[in-house]
Amino acid sequence: MEINNVLITDAVDQACINLLKENGINVDCKYNLPQEKLLEEISDYDGLIVRSDTKVTSKVLAAGTNLKVVGRAGAGVDNIDVKEATKRNIVVLNTPGGNAISACELTCTLITALARNVVQGAASLKAGRWDRKLYSGHEIYGKVLGIVGLGRIGREVAIRMQAWGMKTVGYDPIVSAEEAAKFNVKFLELDEIWPIADYITLHTPLLPETANMINSNVLAKCKKGVKVINVARGGIIDEEALLRALEDGKCGGAGLDVFEQEPPTNPVTLKLIQNAKVVATPHLGASTSEAQIRVAVEVAEQFIALTNRNQKYSSVAGVINPSALHSNK
Template identity: 70%
Template sequence: MMDIKKVFVADAVDSACVELLKKFSIQVTCKYKLPKDQLKAEIATYDALIVRSDTKVTADVIEAGKNLKVIGRAGAGVDNIDINAATAKNILVLNTPGGNAISACELTCSLITTLARNVVPAAASLKAGRWDRKLYSGHELYGKTLGILGLGRIGKEVALRMQSWGMRTIGFDPIVPAEEAKKFNVQALELEQIWPQVDYITVHTPLIPATRNLINESVFKKCKKGVKIVNVARGGIINETDLLQALRSGQCGGAALDVFEEEPPTKPITLELIQHEKVVATPHLGASTAEAQIRVAVEISEQIIALTGKSSEYTTYPGVVNHSVLEKIRK
């Protein structure tokens, strides 16, 4: 068990996180959006660091945390944390893999239906004083095929909801066995089998070397003309330059993007993509619900408490990312 007495919270999390930690006599300091030099100076004496998306926990930040035992991400992705640097210093990295699953799933489903019925451009047209009924005629989702890339918590929930719309669901996940996918009515296929069949693609994978630019020019060429795509996972999984070209040519019939290669976006290609008439763009809202914010805040604090061994109620830490460190701790 870990001796965790002081926790530094670098990004805004729900107050439930701080309250729960304090309940177990853990000292908590909250200072948000600090410049890197200030953050490095602050964390030298803390046992644990909690972040969300804003703070980049780079190797030099980790080096400055002389007493750090745990870095906790109140959210699913950990691409803002240098996992290798943390592992090299035997610092445990945690996330909250299920905390925002329902919120991300619901946004995904909303974006799929929005694309199908041209809701955003039609609403903008009407607000501008036009009555463009014929221009914004859409398509039913019933009978269409949805390709789900990543069949974890979010992908599974998306499948179950879109099946109720009458969609056929196929998917790919190198970790989830085909037998498991079949239990929630998803036919597991290889990527090359998926591309020619899908009317819609939604991605629910982490951003790792294997998934960067997973959706690219080559993929679009293998899909049906007019395929639509949704990304509520991570920017960089879809090659933005290739997506823009596919939209221009009509090979891609529409895209709904909640995440981008750079956030906030400043690159000309990304800005042009956001402005495209067939793109629905939102500013990384996947986990932005009151329920998800409370859930991830509580889950990260529960895991830190579990690591101390001070609680009979909180005894598990399902969000461990670098299991090799956990094994060393247990020894």
């Protein structure tokens, strides 16, 4: 594939730019471009690299008359119109493994913080109180962790929380029970997980099938006091249903890094964030220096692999629409 000029519209680590240039690809960095300006300029480029801020809509893809590939330096491609790109034979790729460890570690942090009321206790002490009895927690040893999504992140979470003594059960539509058993996760159907899980952690993309997966009906099937963690995508949890469950005591706590709207302005979301049982962070799952370098390098390596200019780089494991890739060969 001929890729000579690449536009980067969201801030990525310098390692991405350096690697592309070292392999003969011209790079222009134009961050925070208004949509109309992007529409004007995109036709000059063979490739586009984004993170979360740039929305690669059907209009952008139509204006990109020379566009061959769109890469997201991160997991998921919610901000890219993959269907339209495929129709136009534009390859869409991401870096699915680049932030796995960082997202996993934040998930584990939220689990332990919820168990021991770390955030609430720290805030209380800073405010001059000594609420030792109020913030008594519980051990996670022996508790059941339900993992929905057994991809890279879900597997890493399972391995780490097993070391804490948690019992891990999980579900993934494309992972077999035999495969799950290899990393000591007991495969169960979702309706088998809800009633037994003390903690539920979500590691799925946002798809029509997963939108509002955690809703009133599901929460009604769960243990009283169940704790829910979401470091995946906003929209997988019905935020209004979760808020009700927290308020009536059905849900014992939530660790939330992602929201339906970011940054949130919806009154329901804001009330959810303010709930005393919630530990909320502003989409920090991939916000580590290591993850930022890793995803930047991975997206550049895949662009170079597509050009076949450097035999050192041959993997395009992040391609979302292989049919577009085959059409470009």
